[in-house]
Amino acid sequence: MRIAGNGLLGEARQVAFSFDGRRFTGLEGDTLASALLAGGVRLMGRSFKYHRPRGVLGAGSEEPNALVTIGRGAAREPNMRATVQEIFDGLEASSQNRWPSLGFDLLSLNDLAAPFFGAGFYYKTFMWPKSFWEKVYEPMIRRAAGLGALSGLPNPDRYERAFAFCDLLVIGAGPAGLMAALVAARSGADVILADEDSRMGGRLLAETREIGGQAGHAWAAEVLAELGAMANVRLMTRTTVVGAYDQGTYGALERVGHHRPRHSRALPLECFWRIVARRAVLAAGALERPVAFRDNDRPGIMTAGAVRAYLNRWGVSPGRAVTVFANNDDGHRTARDLVAAGVHVAGVIDSRHDAPLSDAFEVHRGARVCGASGRRGLESITIRSVAGESRVQTDCLGVSGGWNPSLHLSCHMNARPLWRRDIAAFVPAPGAVPGLEPAGACNGAFSTAACLREGAAAARAALADLGRRPAGFDLPQAEDAAYAITPLWAVPGRGRAWLDFQNDVTVKDVRQAAAENFRSVEHMKRYTTQGMATDQGKNSNVSALAVLADATGRGIAETGTTTFRPPYVPVAIAALGAGGQGKGFAPERLTTSHSASVERGAPMIEAGLWYRPGYFPAPGESGWRQSCDREVNMVRGAVGVCDVSTLGKIDIQGPDAGALLDFVYTNRFSTLKAGRVRYGLMLREDGFVMDDGTTARLGETHFLMTTTTAAAGEVMRHLQFVHQCLRPDWDVSIVSVTEQWAQFAIAGPKSRELVNGLLDTPLREGDWPFMACGPVSVLGVGARLFRISFSGEHAYELAVPARFGDSLFRMLLERAAALGGGPYGMEALNVLRIEKGHITHAEIHGRTTACDIGMAGMVSDGKDCIGKTMAGRPGLVDPGRERLVGLKPSGAARQLIAGAHLFAPGGDAVRRNAQGYITSAAFSPTLGHMIALAFLRHGPERIGETVRMVDHLRAIEAECEVVNPVFFDPEGGRVRG
């Protein structure tokens, strides 16, 4: 219920929203949880395993119970914390993991079967009969498990990522964080202050304590106003720092759009920040922990600090007759604040015999809560003390088992926290994350004054590291009470007492795990699933550890903790992977002929990052094969044009350019004459083939290397490695010029005619022999012409500055048409090269040697080169290796297919008999049958033999004759003619 005059929302606007279809009104500034509590709703969720009715436990992102689904359709968000979700007009929230309704959930039957569902029960059963696991048990378990549901539809929202840099990152804007940011900012440092909440101030917003004579929240507002006006400060609200990474990099999630209706699709829902900070202050505060007792999961039982937060910040009392159960002084403040607000406090139960007494409410010293009743909402609790058991009617119980510092980020680089007996809690280990200094409650300093003090000190230390003089400041006065606690983890007794609320792990489960020798804290966690729920054990790990320590007769420090790993709070995949959806996964590279190809209806297919045309359908053609066959015939019979700009082009210049090429290619280039081109083979240092291509000598000290499209980047890196790391003494420069040139293959008997139509000085018969190159002028534009051929035809490659690529391509096609030619795509290119036995990365797939592809002769004897030594290993020169051959069908079955394996005729198609496989296959319109390139054991020695091709997957079998891999024009007359 809303308490008039309480809280910080003031005269806020009314906001209408719904929960499970029921309409509610809250105030602007409410979370869904505070608004529902104000509306009298206590039941907000169901637990994971037993489907127990649950209410809100806390008031922050660590909430394990009040998880809801927000929105509908593709935009719906499962597992949103009601304690974080701000309400806005039109917000639709619904409960989850229940059927048919939150109030009546059939799977709560599980709760009755709880004795059989103890820790690890599933490891011991569901094994018979064998086939039932996939068919019966697993589907049943899977349906029952899980919390919310994804929509199953593509994410419709925008997410983004960004980078930020600062001198000091302050994580958390409570008293310690505000003080640290203030000191650093006044000293001139670039400060980012990031806070998870929608409003900065931390616990100052939830408490009634004063700072410097004014209300804590007012002091916070004053500091924030000052910081907000400074150019060197960036305030990031709704931003959770979720991970600490190397060299001062932090990941942070900003909730940009969750708190408002989505008016603009351009507005990202979330932004994932990579913040690089030279120093950081961790001021993440602390989380209150519950105490385990029988049925301590009833809706209405929450942390005492959460009760204060709802009361003091949102002006809501979660109950009408509130009780408090504590083992420390802090819990008593809840009772005091409630009384001050006029709420009835039905008693404070304190397990300590020396607990402070009060005039305003009854204190049960040395007493414990040992039971709670009220299935869908708390009705009463049972108290046990030396005087015996008694019942207290109450609809809300605030529990304080002490506070756990939020030290999670300090563990992200593997540091283990330290146990402090005086506060019965873990604190960050010093130096846990380089450059990160903990301050305030996350460091175990729980009084307001100590927080301010530590925040200022941490800032001063950071400033000193940054070489900045701290500006003067006064620490304001604040409460500095000692924190008095006597640990109480679990109240002994019958029944189930919850530790991990969401995963339904009870004290009994932990004890049973210990009895089964899952005594290591990691074993216990994995066996019971303790701490593996959406809160990652924030509410329960320390208590569970204490129970385990007790069960195994060890101390807590000796028992150790599990590891906290990023992210601190769960982060949407869409945020971490922002930009990846759709086409954003990788840049798209378009050739200059892209538009013209698309206009002609060519399907564009991915080739690395590039797009290349598959084929160019002509009117009346019904499929790719028809177009492909026509294009092949066109090249063989007239002329074809193909954009080959995607091949890597590397400009290599300098006195040692020849030496570099000799070293990276197996064959020699220093002897190549200017104006000539040579084919080169490149090995990796392990002796296997890396890439191939042609290199032209443009001048005495100037070469132009061509790489395959796929390996362009790798080759560039390799050349730089060879130069910088192996031969830095060489005077050579290596520059990529791939993008400078639009380059077109012009292939076929009429290629010279087509080229000559464009050249300002036409080529004459006898000029430009095969493998010649040089500068030419195309319609007044400086260009380069290479007499090279991948198709096996008389062919050229013509390169012009890329700005003219589109224009030249269109012109070439227009003129080719007049000669009976036209464009050809990747399909025809592939057929043409298979006919000629030319290899691509289908053959040089990383496991083949020069010998395997019949190029052993290309490894020059007279010089060293990369890969030469290792290529000589016995296993790489074994003639029994699978080596390149051609195949053609020799039996009744005429189909060959890539990916099929080869066997001796009559042999079973099993692994032990496998002799090779097909890498490339195509129908050759030139030859009128299918042809294939394959790797076959002892291949070249077996020309003329018959082998059996089997493709189990597509049920294709054929007898094939082993032939020379050059199917067409093996003498090369056409290419030279």
Added chain:
Amino acid sequence: MRFSGWRVIREGLSGNRGWSPHWRDAAPRDEYDIVIIGGGGHGLSTAYYLARDHGLSNVAVLEKGYLGGGNVGRNTTIVRANYFLPGNSEFYSYSLKLWEGLEQELNYNVMHSQRGLINLFHSDGQRDAFARRGNAMINQGDDAILLDREGVRRHAPFLDFDNVRFPVHGGLYHPRGGTARHDAVAWGYARGADRRGVDLIQNCEVTGIDIGNGRVRSVQTTRGPIRAKKVAIVVAGRSGQVAAMAGMRLPVESHVLQAFVSEGLKPVIAQVIAFGMGHFYISQSDKGGLVFGGDIDMYASYAARGNLPAVEHVMEAGMTLMPMIGKARVLRSWGGIVDMTPDGSPIIDRTDTQGLYLNCGWNYGGFKAVPASGRCFAHLLATDRHHDAAAGFRLDRFRTGRGIIDEEGTGAQHNLH
């Protein structure tokens, strides 16, 4: 104690007070026939099969931390037999057959779920490579089905087929592929080994290996020296350090591989799906979390934690492939230390030191190997002969170039995977 549904009910009715330890905490003795260094999946299964197949139970497993605390407890739980090169093919095929009876064998529910695995391809070239792989799987006697685009759509309609950077052309479906509950595998083998008399010794770190006259004599540990006739090194990411105690350098570099799990969600992904263009693989656990991962971080590391560029790349791959997972939230990430070999395939072999044996180099795929790795290694330890199924995993293959098993074709040298 034999586990069964009746047992669960009987114990439930009597307050679950009758459960006993799954294994003893053994104290180290002075001497064993065989000392296994490393209490992970491979070490525990080796111990189990030494006792089961060869009757050798004077065996100790030394674990510096807790059993199953290494990669077997932090992986993406995928079990498959879809390799295509000789050496790997027969081994993983054998391993999958062992998986298929593991629950009954161990009397422990490791939740081996043969839900099917789909490797997607995105170009004709990839299709051909996967066809070669699928045919090799069938040659080996395993199962494979080549799916076209519509075939993939029937299994996984939620993939982005229309507006995606690398469209799905089809997939190689491996119906017997799936997942298992990783921790349970370690625990099941531990319990089985323990019941057959093997000593499982936790919190016992090996600090030295004593060798005399070319023969292993004993190991030094934080709990004192232990003599052994044979010593087996099965320490995954720590292989380099432990081998160095025996004066060896290995063809192994240790890297960090991250993996991720989302919050629990109602069932949405039925199979295991792997994305060829983006080093991304995903399945949904029985608890409802999406379990997924990608490539290694690409730098040598023992930190067991990764950095953001690798994280972001995995998430981008997920978003382009199946944008319906965008609103699932990553709950937890972790990093395992993986022992990368030059060719990406493992080593199960003798060493030049008599009595010293090596099982390492599982790269990023050791989990599915656990049953066969242990069984083949046990065979080698007990008989000094290589098991047929693991005869290809020789240590000297890099030096000689014979039998290199480079599934990815990225090179038999480091950091090209």
Added chain:
Amino acid sequence: MAELIARTPCAGLLPLAVGGVDLTEESLGALTTLSPRRGQEAALSEALEAAHGMAFPAPNRTTGKAGARAIWFGRGQALLAGPEPDADLARLAALSDQSDAWAVVRLRGAGAVDVLARLVPLDLRAAAFRRGHTARSELAQMMASITRLGADDFQIMVFRSMAATLVGELKTAMEAVAARG
């Protein structure tokens, strides 16, 4: 007679204005990478000064002015933007014509830094990356050259083939920044 028609990398894609930020295509004239020969670094710088009026830039810096600028372009490399390179330079450096290899855009206006911060892993704070500073880095996975021309004024270069991706990524970021208001 037929004539080849030139087309710029961002033809049909730009200009673009979203919120207070403008994105336009730049035409810088000739682009030539200069890689000094061994030991000729100083001589090249002098020759560059003599021929084109600017020194060879130090790493991460530019020299010259609009119309004739030398942009540091990576290890041992500068990009001469504007004039055709003086023939004399070829004695001292390897020259590669890159006039058509790069898509060059200019991002201007309040919020330009915020737009770039969504795409580029560089520290763009005014004190760290001043006017005249340049960097080789990446923009949404694309190799990029980024130069600060003014407080809210940047020149961005990526490979020509990626012009559409560049514009798409910048547009998305510009919209997101504008939507935040």
Added chain:
Amino acid sequence: MRISCPICGERDRREFHYRGAALTRPAPDAGEAAWDAYLHLRDNPAGATRELWYHETGCGAWVVVTRNTLTHEMPGCELAAEAAR
């Protein structure tokens, strides 16, 4: 993770390509053992290591990074071309 490129200053790891241990390439006739050691065998230290990275989307320099594989601290980074001399 950030790497201090000697030319560009501190940059995000995503601009770099990793190669691995910085080793000296043996002479062609150094023998099988030397080549095996160069290409395959690794110290693989849990601690300080010298390794090669390439500032691929940055300045294009190959650098030798001194890094701790346990903590990822990087006390040093120099140009490979200078380290090799």
